[in-house]
Amino acid sequence: MQPRNMSMSGVVDLAAVKAAGEAKAKAEQARAEAARQGGGAAVAPSALVIDVDEAGFERDVLQRSTEVPVVIDFWAEWCEPCKQLGPLLERLAVEAAGRFVLAKVDVDANQMLMQQFGIQGIPAVFAVVAGQALPLFQGAAPEQQIRETLAQLIQVAEERFGLTGIAVDADAAAAGPEDAAVPAGPYDALLEAAVLALDAGDLGGAVQAYRNVLAEDPAHPEAKLGLAQAELLRRVQDMDPQAVRRAAADAPKDPAAQIAAADLDLVGGHVEDAFGRLVDTVRVTFGDEREAVRLRLLELFEVIGADDPRVTRARTALARVLF
Numbered sequence: 001m002q003p004r005n006m007s008m009s010g011v012v013d014l015a016a017v018k019a020a021g022e023a024k025a026k027a028e029q030a031r032a033e034a035a036r037q038g039g040g041a042a043v044a045p046s047a048l049v050i051d052v053d054e055a056g057f058e059r060d061v062l063q064r065s066t067e068v069p070v071v072i073d074f075w076a077e078w079c080e081p082c083k084q085l086g087p088l089l090e091r092l093a094v095e096a097a098g099r100f101v102l103a104k105v106d107v108d109a110n111q112m113l114m115q116q117f118g119i120q121g122i123p124a125v126f127a128v129v130a131g132q133a134l135p136l137f138q139g140a141a142p143e144q145q146i147r148e149t150l151a152q153l154i155q156v157a158e159e160r161f162g163l164t165g166i167a168v169d170a171d172a173a174a175a176g177p178e179d180a181a182v183p184a185g186p187y188d189a190l191l192e193a194a195v196l197a198l199d200a201g202d203l204g205g206a207v208q209a210y211r212n213v214l215a216e217d218p219a220h221p222e223a224k225l226g227l228a229q230a231e232l233l234r235r236v237q238d239m240d241p242q243a244v245r246r247a248a249a250d251a252p253k254d255p256a257a258q259i260a261a262a263d264l265d266l267v268g269g270h271v272e273d274a275f276g277r278l279v280d281t282v283r284v285t286f287g288d289e290r291e292a293v294r295l296r297l298l299e300l301f302e303v304i305g306a307d308d309p310r311v312t313r314a315r316t317a318l319a320r321v322l323f
Contacts, residue, residue, distance in 0.1 A: 042169035048093045052103040054110050061103050065128040068165045069100040069157040071136070071150070074117070074124040076108050080225065080305040081140050081269070082123040088143060089125070092150060098168040099154045100127075121269030127153055130161045139269040140233060143199045187213045187220065194226055203234040228302035236263050248277075255281055255289045259296045266300055274300055275314035283321045294318070 052060045052072070061070050073089050075082035086104065093102035107114045107122060117126055117133065125136045136149055157163040190213045197205035210227035213220050241264055247254070248261035258281040265274035278297040282290055297318060301311045 042167035043098070045094050045168055047101075048096075048098065048168065049090045049102045049104065052105050052110075054112050057113060061128050062131050064101060065131055066163075068098065068163055069153055070103050070128045071100050071153070072103045072105055072117075072126045072128065074105050074107050074114060074119055074122050074126070076106060076122055078305075078308050079122050080303065080308070081229070084229065085123045085125075085140065088146065092147065096150070096154065096165075099165040100150065100157075101166070121271060124269060129153070129157050130163065139267045140229070142201050142233070142237075144201050187217065187223070191222060191226070194223075194230070198230065203230055203237065206230040207234060224302060225305070228299055231299070232263060232267065232303055235260075236267050239264060253281070253284050255285055255293050259293060262296065262300065266303060271304060271308075271310050272314075275310065275317075279314060279317045279321055282318065294322070 050060060061072065064070055071089065071093070073082075073086060075086055089102055093100060105113055107119070117124070119138075121138060123140075124138045127134055127136050136153070137146070154165075158165075190209050194206045194209035194213075197203070197209060207227060207230045210223045210230060213223035214227065217223070239260065244257075244260045244264055247257040251257045258277055262274040262277045265271075265277060275297065278293055278300070281293045282297070285293055297314070301314070304311050
């Protein structure tokens with residue numbers, strides 16, 4: 001699967017203009033100024049992940065991007081894919097040890113920033129390098145592809161813009177009482193196996209691990225959500241997006257074509273487009289074909305979550321079509 005905008009071509013294009021040289025000079029100037037003021041001290045790992053709002057965007061993102069690449073995670077509390085992607089990005093930021101900083105932006109509380117970046121769906125991930133913004137990717141993606149994209153960002157930021165990152169003091173974690181031991185739940189090992197399989201890109205293994213949980217506990221919420229997401233990723237991983245969308249455009253009443261395109265819509269973060277496409281297809285199909293489309297729509301509802309307002313609206317639209 002190749003998520004939308006998962007490319008570093010934008011960074012290379014930026015580096016081709018004279019702004020790259022200017023940015024490199026600004027980075028060197030910023031480091032020199034920090035040294036004169038006694039700055040530049042190592043930061044704690046917790047400082048590598050920050051919450052950013054509109055008021056602090058210039059200071060926390062634009063100014064900071066003259067020292068280190070800033071990766072921006074646009075998310076919302078109601079967005080289930082965001083809840084999967086966010087912790088992964090936070091972990092990768094800590095692993096990168098100061099080579100980039102992760103800035104988290106809640107789109108519900110920062111609508112202006114969402115509009116300024118032209119975001120149509122979340123999760124959406126951008127980077128700001130030396131004051132210049134560029135898209136990284138949108139929607140769900142395997143960890144390995146995200147790692148590769150961030151590695152390219154770090155490399156280009158260093159080679160083209162002179163940004164070598166910030167120093168991190170691994171021993172500077174905030175002091176506090178040790179976490180109390182939490183007894184393992186009955187399915188913790190299976191859920192952990194599913195997560196490890198996802199991290200390794202083994203979607204089949206993740207699917208099976210979640211199914212093993214559901215075989216014992218059919219209503220397990222985490223396993224139901226994980227299975228729906230893993231199955232979606234497995235379905236789209238070998239798709240040719242252009243071919244799928246062309247087939248859907250050429251055959252608007254073909255259930256298989258519309259189902260495949262809806263899967264791509266959802267992975268790309270276009271939730272309402274995916275739901276609307278399948279509701280429209282239910283409207284023009286009958287019998288087994290209609291049932292297949294309806295069941296896929298219900299599966300996509302599981303990916304997003306029953307409490308999401310977009311799911312509620314789509315359920316209402318589906319009911320109107322069916323009854």
